[in-house]
Amino acid sequence: MSVALTALAAALVAPLPAQAADPPVVRTDTGWVRGETTAEGRQFLGIPYAEPPVGKLRWKAPRPVRPWQGVRSAQDFGDKCVQAASWDPGYERPSHTEDCLDLNVYVPEGAARRAVLVWFHGGGLTAGAGQDVVPDTFARQTGTVVVTVNYRLGAMGFLATAALDDEARDGVSGNFGMLDQQAALRWVRANIGRFGGDPGRVTIAGESAGGRSVCTQLASPQAKGLFRAGIIQSGAYGDCAARTHSTAVAQGAAFARQLGCADLACLRAKPAAEILAAQGGFDWAPVTGGDFLPRQPREAFARGAAVGVPVMNGANQDEGRLFAFARFDLNGTPLTAEQYPTVMRAEYGDEALARYPLSSYPSPTIAYATAQGDQLFACPALRLDGTLAGRGRVYAYEFADRTSPPFASLRDLGTGFDFGATHVNEVQYLFKHFGLVSPLNAEQRTLARQMIQYWGSFVRDGVPRATGQPAMPARPGTALTLRTASAGGNVPSATVHREHQCNLWDAETVTQNR
Numbered sequence: 001m002s003v004a005l006t007a008l009a010a011a012l013v014a015p016l017p018a019q020a021a022d023p024p025v026v027r028t029d030t031g032w033v034r035g036e037t038t039a040e041g042r043q044f045l046g047i048p049y050a051e052p053p054v055g056k057l058r059w060k061a062p063r064p065v066r067p068w069q070g071v072r073s074a075q076d077f078g079d080k081c082v083q084a085a086s087w088d089p090g091y092e093r094p095s096h097t098e099d100c101l102d103l104n105v106y107v108p109e110g111a112a113r114r115a116v117l118v119w120f121h122g123g124g125l126t127a128g129a130g131q132d133v134v135p136d137t138f139a140r141q142t143g144t145v146v147v148t149v150n151y152r153l154g155a156m157g158f159l160a161t162a163a164l165d166d167e168a169r170d171g172v173s174g175n176f177g178m179l180d181q182q183a184a185l186r187w188v189r190a191n192i193g194r195f196g197g198d199p200g201r202v203t204i205a206g207e208s209a210g211g212r213s214v215c216t217q218l219a220s221p222q223a224k225g226l227f228r229a230g231i232i233q234s235g236a237y238g239d240c241a242a243r244t245h246s247t248a249v250a251q252g253a254a255f256a257r258q259l260g261c262a263d264l265a266c267l268r269a270k271p272a273a274e275i276l277a278a279q280g281g282f283d284w285a286p287v288t289g290g291d292f293l294p295r296q297p298r299e300a301f302a303r304g305a306a307v308g309v310p311v312m313n314g315a316n317q318d319e320g321r322l323f324a325f326a327r328f329d330l331n332g333t334p335l336t337a338e339q340y341p342t343v344m345r346a347e348y349g350d351e352a353l354a355r356y357p358l359s360s361y362p363s364p365t366i367a368y369a370t371a372q373g374d375q376l377f378a379c380p381a382l383r384l385d386g387t388l389a390g391r392g393r394v395y396a397y398e399f400a401d402r403t404s405p406p407f408a409s410l411r412d413l414g415t416g417f418d419f420g421a422t423h424v425n426e427v428q429y430l431f432k433h434f435g436l437v438s439p440l441n442a443e444q445r446t447l448a449r450q451m452i453q454y455w456g457s458f459v460r461d462g463v464p465r466a467t468g469q470p471a472m473p474a475r476p477g478t479a480l481t482l483r484t485a486s487a488g489g490n491v492p493s494a495t496v497h498r499e500h501q502c503n504l505w506d507a508e509t510v511t512q513n514r
Helices: 003-012 137-144 154-158 162-166 175-197 211-220 245-258 262-271 272-278 299-302 320-327 342-347 350-355 364-389 444-461 504-513
Strands: 025-028 029-035 037-038 042-049 072-073 102-107 112-118 145-149 197-207 229-233 312-315 395-397 479-482 491-493
Touching: 003 211, 025 175, 029 197, 042 137, 042 272, 102 175, 112 175, 112 229, 112 444, 137 145, 145 175, 145 245, 154 175, 162 245, 162 262, 175 197, 175 211, 197 211, 197 444, 211 229, 211 299, 229 364, 229 444, 299 364, 312 364, 320 364, 320 395, 350 504, 364 395, 364 504, 444 479
Parallel strands: 029 072, 112 145, 112 197, 197 229, 229 312, 312 395, 395 479
Antiparallel strands: 025 029, 037 042, 042 102, 102 145, 479 491
């Protein structure tokens, strides 16, 4: 054994430092970390799980983090990965930091081997960070350990080029952000027991792009054994499809030309700010064709990927309202009745216009949003239920609290737009979204407690249950509608497919795939 390995082994069996009692100190496989105790339990923030992907490691698979000496502070979030500014709280300025591969661990008090939830944030694979949710209350109420993860985004996470293919072990580049997630899961497997978690009971979860990440990891052979269950929240859009290798490499070549680069050395020498400025307009997403993702997720599931892994999958009733608002009303140009037929025909066709008559909706924007949400989120989620049902238990839900307060980014706009149960709105019922306590009324707080019970039960036992509430269905085409008591409460529904006009959108998908 080398001197370095001998020293590391000695450190790992050394007695706990004296200051371990308060604040808490935990030994990981690369060194000690000092967290802090809160009213909800213990938390350890900004723990590195991989080497910083900078310099020659930019656009490389994540490398194991190097051991450190002494006790590392874990009381502040790490830096957000490279991304632009946005309207979300805490994102008023862009981040140009590549040293961002950190995770956060939230632990209830007590010394049990607890089930573990690993959360992948949303943000379109171009934005967001693990700190977007603070799950300390969720962890305490459910008796679980929760881990939130940063991963590379945009061009930094998903660039594919012929030169990068030559460096990749399987000849396919472009999956760096997804490989980061797997590196975080390997860190959890190696270390979470030291925090009171059970490495054999890990559930991965995420919303929007985080949900899509879960879908992708379920389809990846390299993720086998890293988790035992998955939760997909509004993540089935596009049927979880990845880019083909040829498409990704062509996009990468166009991106390189835009930066004036003819080789990889030039790209690696570009400042992060220039990479970020050039990445707009490109599709940054996982890539098929290599060992990480040999085939499209939908095909992988049909062939038996993730057999026996329980999945909880769902969407929100009014997903499209956020996107329609951002396109039209946010800019002071709401969709008009005169424009509505032209826009609908151009984007969805005459049949969709007939299915979504303007007379059935309070405004043209909401009529358009309903079609968009059904096509993009609701029906793909229901299709995924059917695809996954052949290889394991799939529990379906639909978040339908149309009285829910808009999430913080939208509340700050002070608009009177009726967002209903739109995209992202369910997250604040589970966690402190952006670290904030949402203004839920008494009925909504009750619904939030019920949802936390469903999610927590699934993380602990693989079956979502809530006290005094109906079971979450595990039958394709049926979903548990999540609503406040005055709106009908939580009720299993077998009509969600019809309500979202899925026979129209499913037929369109079949036609496109021929």
